[in-house]
Amino acid sequence: MLNPRHAPPVPIEPVRIETDRLILRPPGPGDADAIYRGINHFDVVRMLSRAPWPYRREDAEAFVAGVAHRDPATDRPMAIVHREHGLIGGCGFHADAGKPFPELGYWVARDHWGRGYASEAVAAALIWARDGWGKRAVRASHFVENPASGRVLIKAGMLYTGVVEALHCAARDETLPARGLIWLA
Numbered sequence: 001m002l003n004p005r006h007a008p009p010v011p012i013e014p015v016r017i018e019t020d021r022l023i024l025r026p027p028g029p030g031d032a033d034a035i036y037r038g039i040n041h042f043d044v045v046r047m048l049s050r051a052p053w054p055y056r057r058e059d060a061e062a063f064v065a066g067v068a069h070r071d072p073a074t075d076r077p078m079a080i081v082h083r084e085h086g087l088i089g090g091c092g093f094h095a096d097a098g099k100p101f102p103e104l105g106y107w108v109a110r111d112h113w114g115r116g117y118a119s120e121a122v123a124a125a126l127i128w129a130r131d132g133w134g135k136r137a138v139r140a141s142h143f144v145e146n147p148a149s150g151r152v153l154i155k156a157g158m159l160y161t162g163v164v165e166a167l168h169c170a171a172r173d174e175t176l177p178a179r180g181l182i183w184l185a
Helices: 029-039 057-067 117-131 147-155
Strands: 022-025 076-082 086-094 103-108 137-143 159-169 174-184
Touching (some): 029 057, 076 117, 086 117, 117 147, 137 147, 147 159, 147 174
Antiparallel strands (some): 022 076, 086 103, 137 174, 159 174
């Protein structure tokens, strides 16, 4: 009989989520150019905490190269691929030191705003987090000055926690108030 403490690790399958219009899957080496083109707009990165400005092609290449080194038990980056338009954004989950639940983040290229792609991707990612990843709660936040992001997260079933925390924005190199949300499976 195999001792569970000495059992070999079970490989974690790559994420592949399909909706009517989108496919969410791990970013791959061929995605760096599309990521660069999609995120390299100040209106996009100014509302993200981690993306630098200016966003360079090397940043996209480093992001894609780093995906393979992330722990799939805690970090699950995904490309948002439109069935007709190709890669239009990104979303995913990452661990945050000292926080009990993974955090969800997302972005959609400026040319694709206002078409419901973010809402569709976020809702699908949360369902996968529950059904495919076994998570019982997910956190998110958005800068107070970005209520559109809050609407996307609320539409997907997240609830405001009532907590507003300071969050650093790398693109603007400043700390801004951000509203916290939680999703309970």
